[in-house]
Amino acid sequence: MRRQVINPAWNATLTGLRISRCSQRNFASVSSATPSSRSHKIVVVGAGTAGIAVSHQLLRANKFSPQDIAIIDPAAWHHYQPGWTLVGGGLKNKEDLRRKLVDLLDPRLKFYNSGVATIAPEDNSVTLADGNKLNYEQLVVAPGLSINYDGIQGLHDALHDPSSQVSTIYNYDTCDKAFLTVERLNKGTAIFTQPAGVIKCAGAPQKVMWLALDYWKRAGLYSPTNPSSSAINITFATGLPAMFAVPKYAAKLEELRKERGVEGLFQHDLVSIDGNVATFARPNGDAKVARKFDLLHVVPKMGAPKFIKDSGIGNEAGYVDVDDHSLRHKKYPNIWSAGDASSLPTSKTAAAVTSEAPVLVRNLLQVMGGQQPDAAYDGYTSCPLLTEYGKVLLAEFKYGGEPKETFDDWLGIDQVEPRRAFYHLKKDFFPWVYYASMVKGTWGGPKGWIN
Numbered sequence: 376m377r378r379q380v381i382n383p384a385w386n387a388t389l390t391g392l393r394i395s396r397c398s399q400r401n402f403a404s405v406s407s408a409t410p411s412s413r414s415h416k417i418v419v420v421g422a423g424t425a426g427i428a429v430s431h432q433l434l435r436a437n438k439f440s441p442q443d444i445a446i447i448d449p450a451a452w453h454h455y456q457p458g459w460t461l462v463g464g465g466l467k468n469k470e471d472l473r474r475k476l477v478d479l480l481d482p483r484l485k486f487y488n489s490g491v492a493t494i495a496p497e498d499n500s501v502t503l504a505d506g507n508k509l510n511y512e513q514l515v516v517a518p519g520l521s522i523n524y525d526g527i528q529g530l531h532d533a534l535h536d537p538s539s540q541v542s543t544i545y546n547y548d549t550c551d552k553a554f555l556t557v558e559r560l561n562k563g564t565a566i567f568t569q570p571a572g573v574i575k576c577a578g579a580p581q582k583v584m585w586l587a588l589d590y591w592k593r594a595g596l597y598s599p600t601n602p603s604s605s606a607i608n609i610t611f612a613t614g615l616p617a618m619f620a621v622p623k624y625a626a627k628l629e630e631l632r633k634e635r636g637v638e639g640l641f642q643h644d645l646v647s648i649d650g651n652v653a654t655f656a657r658p659n660g661d662a663k664v665a666r667k668f669d670l671l672h673v674v675p676k677m678g679a680p681k682f683i684k685d686s687g688i689g690n691e692a693g694y695v696d697v698d699d700h701s702l703r704h705k706k707y708p709n710i711w712s713a714g715d716a717s718s719l720p721t722s723k724t725a726a727a728v729t730s731e732a733p734v735l736v737r738n739l740l741q742v743m744g745g746q747q748p749d750a751a752y753d754g755y756t757s758c759p760l761l762t763e764y765g766k767v768l769l770a771e772f773k774y775g776g777e778p779k780e781t782f783d784d785w786l787g788i789d790q791v792e793p794r795r796a797f798y799h800l801k802k803d804f805f806p807w808v809y810y811a812s813m814v815k816g817t818w819g820g821p822k823g824w825i826n
């Protein structure tokens with residue numbers, strides 16, 4: 376394990392972030408410097424998947440001069456986070472999935488490598504962590520999610536202990552530890568958790584498990600047809616009531632779970648780790664359940680960065696309160712949001728951003744041109760769910776949990792069946808097209824190349 380370097384700026388966050396200096400972007404710290412004030416036509420908060428795609432799609436409209444658009448992000452690195460499940464399965468090196476953020480940004484963008492202290496929507500301004508103030512005509516808020524490592528007692532220390540069998544793929548620093556723990560296990564109980572509540576990429580918690588299962592199967596340590604006499608036994612413990620939120624895919628994944636002898640603990644929400652004991656909360660005040668483990672893959676709790684709610688632009692749950700279809704703020708018509716920190720009631724993925732960004736950009740440009748915005752997002756999102764080495768179930772759906780399958784529409788292929796072609800999309804094509812096109816504003820997901 377690499378030594379952890381703790382970013383002192385994080386001390387100011389209330390979310391309890393204490394893990395990676397680069398995979399998490401801290402937007403809520405304040406430091407002192409000589410404050411100044413600048414104006415931009417558009418300010419974009421966040422240079423993750425949504426912020427960077429939106430910024431570059433805006434530039435490609437050829438309506439802006441250099442520095443008309445500003446982008447704010449405190450991070451040094453930009454990560455292809457969908458690849459971290461592949462790192463957890465030993466299929467990729469995490470170093471290959473990141474780029475220096477500054478190298479991805481078009482020089483026509485004004486880059487503020489800083490966090491955000493607060494947004495003042497009535498004043499059309501953003502105050503940066505370094506005290507500088509930016510005025511905007513239009514604001515795009517896309518800071519992503521914060522991970523609350525302190526939401527599970529004992530998690531922080533267990534993750535940082537190189538000898539522990541506790542890991543998570545939801546972090547640059549520990550995504551490779553996940554595979555080490557899988558390789559190291561030769562007998563006992565492996566538990567894979569998923570919290571109650573919203574996380575990014577809701578399928579990832581079980582992707583890691585399916586790959587680990589396949590790894591142990593190939594190593595002769597797990598027999599799906601005879602789990603009770605296998606050296607390793609496997610449990611999926613989720614805070615949710617089913618394997619997946621969309622009934623079509625949930626049914627298939629439940630079938631796989633049973634077929635493969637994986638124990639399912641539903642509505643079991645991990646709350647603490649103490650040595651080799653994991654404790655789960657149950658609904659309705661039922662007694663907590665404690666389980667011994669020899670390997671624990673944890674998915675921490677997540678939420679929107681606190682400055683969103685503090686700035687008065689969040690909904691009850693703290694996400695940027697935008698219209699489900701126009702992506703325009705419900706109260707402030709010159710504020711927009713896409714990506715994980717938005718209130719859009721869909722599964723939070725990079726695939727969702729492929730459909731959200733063009734809608735946001737079109738509507739924002741129409742509003743700037745004095746027109747009515749006419750583009751509507753239908754909730755499209757996708758989860759390329761690794762079910763074993765070499766196979767992916769390509770879940771694609773829209774609002775209402777209704778399947779919207781690209782290859783069914785196109786070729787009549789039912790995507791509920793795990794396939795090798797989808798595996799190569801996930802492992803080879805998406806990581807490539809992401810850096811070759813998506814971050815440049817030229818990838819429209821199921822629509823193919825755009826702009």
Ligand code: UQ1
Nearest residue numbers: 457725726729757781805809820821
């Ligand atoms: C996609 O465009 C994309 O972006 C690179 C992904 O990576 C995170 C995806 O997982 C998916 C599913 C898409 C959607 C594109 C197609 C062709 C189905």
